[in-house]
Amino acid sequence: MSNRRPLMPGTLNLLILKSIGERGLHGLEIQQRIEMNSGKVFGVEEGSLYPALHRLANEGLISGEWAITEQKRRGKYYKLTSKGKKRLHMEIESWRICSEAIEKVLSFA
Amino acid sequence: MSVRDIPGFLQATFLGDLRSTENLNAEIEEELLFHIQERKDRLMASGLSEAESEAEARRRFGDFFDTRQQCIKSYQLGLNLAFKRFAIATLLVVTTIVSTLYTAERLRPVKSIEDHLSQLFADLNSSIASHRHAAVIDALDLASNSKLTSLRQEIYTRVSSLPLPEVIAHLQDVALDSELENGLRLSAIESLGIISLEVPAVNQFLLESGKSQTDSQICKAMLAQVVDRLDCPALQSLVRADDVSRTAKLFGLIELQSRCGKSFEENAIWLADSEVLLTARSLVLTTSENEEQISIVKLFRECKCPPVRDWLLDLLDQPVQHGCLVHVLFDLGQYVNDEVVAQRMEAFAQGADVAIQNHIKRSLALRTR
Numbered sequence: 027m028s029n030r031r032p033l034m035p036g037t038l039n040l041l042i043l044k045s046i047g048e049r050g051l052h053g054l055e056i057q058q059r060i061e062m063n064s065g066k067v068f069g070v071e072e073g074s075l076y077p078a079l080h081r082l083a084n085e086g087l088i089s090g091e092w093a094i095t096e097q098k099r100r101g102k103y104y105k106l107t108s109k110g111k112k113r114l115h116m117e118i119e120s121w122r123i124c125s126e127a128i129e130k131v132l133s134f135a
Numbered sequence: 136m137s138v139r140d141i142p143g144f145l146q147a148t149f150l151g152d153l154r155s156t157e158n159l160n161a162e163i164e165e166e167l168l169f170h171i172q173e174r175k176d177r178l179m180a181s182g183l184s185e186a187e188s189e190a191e192a193r194r195r196f197g198d199f200f201d202t203r204q205q206c207i208k209s210y211q212l213g214l215n216l217a218f219k220r221f222a223i224a225t226l227l228v229v230t231t232i233v234s235t236l237y238t239a240e241r242l243r244p245v246k247s248i249e250d251h252l253s254q255l256f257a258d259l260n261s262s263i264a265s266h267r268h269a270a271v272i273d274a275l276d277l278a279s280n281s282k283l284t285s286l287r288q289e290i291y292t293r294v295s296s297l298p299l300p301e302v303i304a305h306l307q308d309v310a311l312d313s314e315l316e317n318g319l320r321l322s323a324i325e326s327l328g329i330i331s332l333e334v335p336a337v338n339q340f341l342l343e344s345g346k347s348q349t350d351s352q353i354c355k356a357m358l359a360q361v362v363d364r365l366d367c368p369a370l371q372s373l374v375r376a377d378d379v380s381r382t383a384k385l386f387g388l389i390e391l392q393s394r395c396g397k398s399f400e401e402n403a404i405w406l407a408d409s410e411v412l413l414t415a416r417s418l419v420l421t422t423s424e425n426e427e428q429i430s431i432v433k434l435f436r437e438c439k440c441p442p443v444r445d446w447l448l449d450l451l452d453q454p455v456q457h458g459c460l461v462h463v464l465f466d467l468g469q470y471v472n473d474e475v476v477a478q479r480m481e482a483f484a485q486g487a488d489v490a491i492q493n494h495i496k497r498s499l500a501l502r503t504r
Binding site: 078 | 210
């Protein structure tokens with residue numbers, strides 16, 4: 027039985043921001059990193075990933091720059107902005123509080 | 136107004152990279168195709184053929200055009216948010232500008248008043264009589280309605296060169312209005328003094344008003360404007376008159392004495408007048424101030440004559456202050472060769488204190504035998 031699960035609502039931005047980090051990544055790398063770091067539980071479809079990337083870029087949380095890959099191909103690489111780093115920190119804090127609260131509820135006998 | 140009408144530098148500030156729809160489509164397509172191409176490369180590296188890799192990459196990607204549309208919508212949504220930010224920022228800027236203009240508008244009346252005054256004062260010097268007259272009326276109206284003492288004083292100074300009936304009437308009203316502060320009244324009096332050089336009626340007003348003023352500052356100011364034009368008889372009548380304030384009498388007395396200083400032999404007769412001396416006696420006895428009594432007595436020191444001698448002898452019998460008494464005795468020392476005076480002084484010494492006795496002894500010792 028596969029462990030794969032759909033993303034929890036409202037978590038896509040958090041996962042993207044966390045996966046991008048400070049090193050520039052293109053869309054496929056971000057997608058694969060989320061999948062790999064989640065133990066292949068979560069998979070992000072392209073139809074969700076790219077609109078989210080453009081939304082985050084418009085909010086100034088990430089910045090996209092075109093660069094040439096080793097295969098001499100032009101690709102768009104995304105980086106966290108300073109505003110994005112602050113948002114990521116806040117989102118992580120918020121998520122931890124929520125998850126701890128859920129855990130407490132679930133462990134209540 | 137559309138987003139694309141916003142000036143470039145503002146776009147850069149608020150909207151960031153504003154791309155045309157064509158460019159946006161092309162850019163997003165390139166990015167999505169890059170994704171598919173990268174995926175294909177990795178699938179080929181895992182052993183699939185190029186055709187299989189291509190097909191698998193496209194399959195995994197899903198609906199290419201739908202994804203592209205979703206990206207465009209995300210971009211436009213962000214653009215709308217940015218546009219709202221821009222609109223709010225614009226609103227703030229406009230509010231600031233309006234606020235600044237409003238402040239400037241509030242300050243404008245001050246500037247207008249300055250301009251108005253500048254024009255008004257220029258018109259007061261106009262060579263055209265009708266302009267000048269209208270400016271005078273405006274200036275007096277402004278003075279009447281202004282609470283600014285300095286402005287009113289400035290106006291009174293400016294109109295002093297224009298002896299029009301309206302000006303004179305206004306200045307006279309101010310000079311006599313005891314409800315007003317003295318600074319303002321003194322300015323009006325000073326301007327009336329200038330006008331009085333040309334208008335005898337104003338000269339008369341200052342003299343008559345000065346006589347009856349109980350406020351010593353106003354009284355002196357009024358009389359000071361006209362005193363140079365008063366001869367000795369006029370001064371004497373000022374001192375002798377019944378309906379004249381104490382300050383005016385003292386003023387007249389001092390001025391009369393100063394005339395004696397200039398030509399004593401000629402003018403002493405005006406000071407040694409019996410009614411003047413009677414007034415002086417009254418002035419001495421109606422004050423308890425030692426210095427004031429002394430200053431009155433000293434006015435007659437140079438005026439050596441029998442009426443003054445008798446005046447001094449009379450004061451010995453009056454309840455004057457001790458310091459004043461010393462001055463009376465000192466002045467009587469001028470008459471010690473007069474037997475009546477010598478006897479009166481000797482008699483006075485008998486009931487007096489040691490200081491007075493010694494003073495009388497020294498005076499009597501100077502008698503020539």
